[in-house]
């Protein structure tokens with residue numbers, strides 16, 4: 001079947017918006033598209049149709065009611081065996097990458113993760129993300145069905161309502177596929193987080209101690225922001241890893257990131273570079289963070305940060 | 318309970334402020350760089366050591382790479398891993414994910430035939446350099462074992478393993494029957510630093526070398542290159558605490574003072 005399939009990422013029917021980006025990329029590749037939905041519901045099918053899926057296939061089975069990497073992977077693999085699509089695209093999300101790797105393992109096909117752009121052909125060519133985005137790789141992909149995940153935020157999702165044909169595919173799943181399905185969830189109220197905050201005050205090794213973060217917390221509080229940190233800080237046990245910004249931490253995109261006592265190693269930078277503005281505070285005018293930032297103050301953070309808080313309070317009266 | 322745990326790590330260069338690429342654009346220029354593993358894998362090693370401390374047993378670290386990757390094996394030994402396996406890839410450390418997974422699977426089978434199955438095999442969530450998000454999943458499938466990636470909490474039960482995986486608000490819980498495979502993320506623990514005693518002991522650990530043979534997979538490398546950077550000219554707002562006023566002016570201008 002000469003279609004390009006797109007596996008939607010969703011949690012018990014709630015769509016991960018990254019799926020719409022993958023659909024948009026698929027549509028640009030010159031073949032009819034098929035949205036694949038494991039489990040799923042009418043709202044997901046409608047979303048897929050609204051973003052240009054020519055066909056929607058619901059993979060239906062009791063074991064697909066909740067997420068399980070093996071059950072999802074096996075179901076998609078069976079659909080691929082039955083339909084020989086040109087490609088399966090998925091999201092460059094935890095689930096998208098995980099299920100695609102499961103499909104790849106089952107079909108012994110290559111999989112290329114986190115692509116920014118794709119040129120189809122007999123072999124496909126793509127540019128993909130390495131080192132969390134600090135480096136790019138131009139790759140080729142061979143194989144009867146191409147398995148690709150699309151880097152999140154690489155493309156804007158574009159609405160394109162089309163008439164859609166919907167159908168069901170029932171995979172044959174042994175009950176043992178239940179072994180890796182989500183058993184339980186613990187939900188915590190998120191509040192303002194690193195990913196959603198408009199202001200992030202980052203602290204690095206230059207902060208010097210866990211207590212050294214108090215003035216950063218105060219400034220964050222005054223601006224309705226949150227505190228982030230570098231890996232040097234989490235490695236020293238000064239703050240929890242959930243505060244870490246970077247390649248193996250969180251990617252942030254606030255209106256302003258104030259990076260205090262952070263040298264700007266590439267693995268930190270890659271998590272911060274989507275910030276609209278970056279202000280570096282460093283005693284070293286040659287620090288990489290200073291040379292790459294939009295703004296900088298060459299100062300001891302222990303003196304500057306309290307002074308900023310005082311000035312804010314003074315102006316607010 | 319006595320656990321047999323394996324943990325797979327990949328030797329990668331540790332770049333500083335930028336990543337430079339070799340003239341042939343095939344690899345990271347590691348001139349003047351040290352080497353390390355992904356932080357996720359460092360945490361996988363720590364988790365292996367902690368689980369053995371808690372339940373008894375042995376931890377084995379496995380890497381596929383050039384002879385120099387012995388450095389990463391010895392580092393793991395210095396923080397408490399007892400056994401080390403070098404899956405020797407003579408032509409360098411950058412095999413594609415299919416080929417890597419196939420060679421690692423063979424090596425794990427070799428060790429398991431001799432010593433018995435591993436109760437748990439740990440991987441990083443993704444390698445620091447390639448970031449293929451797949452080697453562990455391929456190995457798990459080849460061995461017929463359940464696998465969950467992105468683990469930030471592991472508990473060993475009599476017949477199963479409980480894995481916690483973070484989601485946007487909270488976490489999901491998976492209960493995998495043993496033996497199982499888990500990919501872990503940084504933050505699952507705080508890796509210890511090697512002690513002097515650990516460093517000395519690590520020198521004595523015997524490294525088993527297994528020659529790897531595996532066919533290249535379907536992903537090929539054309540070239541590596543750096544993303545375009547926006548030309549930056551930094552506006553220096555001032556020097557010392559007197560610059561506080563200029564900073565607040567900027568915050569006001571950006572509409573963040575209201």
Ligand SMILES: Cc1cc2nc3c(=O)[nH]c(=O)nc-3n(C[C@H](O)[C@H](O)[C@H](O)COP(=O)(O)OP(=O)(O)OC[C@H]3O[C@@H](n4cnc5c(N)ncnc54)[C@H](O)[C@@H]3O)c2cc1C
Nearest residue numbers: 204205206230231232246247248249261263267268283301
């Ligand atoms: C694969 C891989 C992944 C990684 N992932 C991450 C990641 O996700 N996030 C991350 O952050 N790192 C990551 N790292 C680590 C990274 O390479 C750096 O080691 C780390 O970011 C350094 O943290 P830092 O800037 O706080 O410390 P340093 O590099 O030690 O810098 C401290 C800075 O503070 C300045 N300073 C000192 N005192 C003061 C003062 N009183 N006032 C003002 N400035 C002062 C110094 O001039 C210096 O610039 C990763 C590394 C690898 C290999």
Ligand SMILES: Nc1ncnc2c1ncn2[C@@H]1O[C@H](COP(=O)(O)O)[C@@H](O)[C@H]1O
Nearest residue numbers: 325326381440441443444449450451452
């Ligand atoms: N050369 C290697 N040697 C040992 N383990 C590896 C190697 N490459 C990848 N891995 C493991 O597989 C995980 C996922 O790698 P990747 O699929 O490249 O993102 C890594 O975090 C490692 O635990």
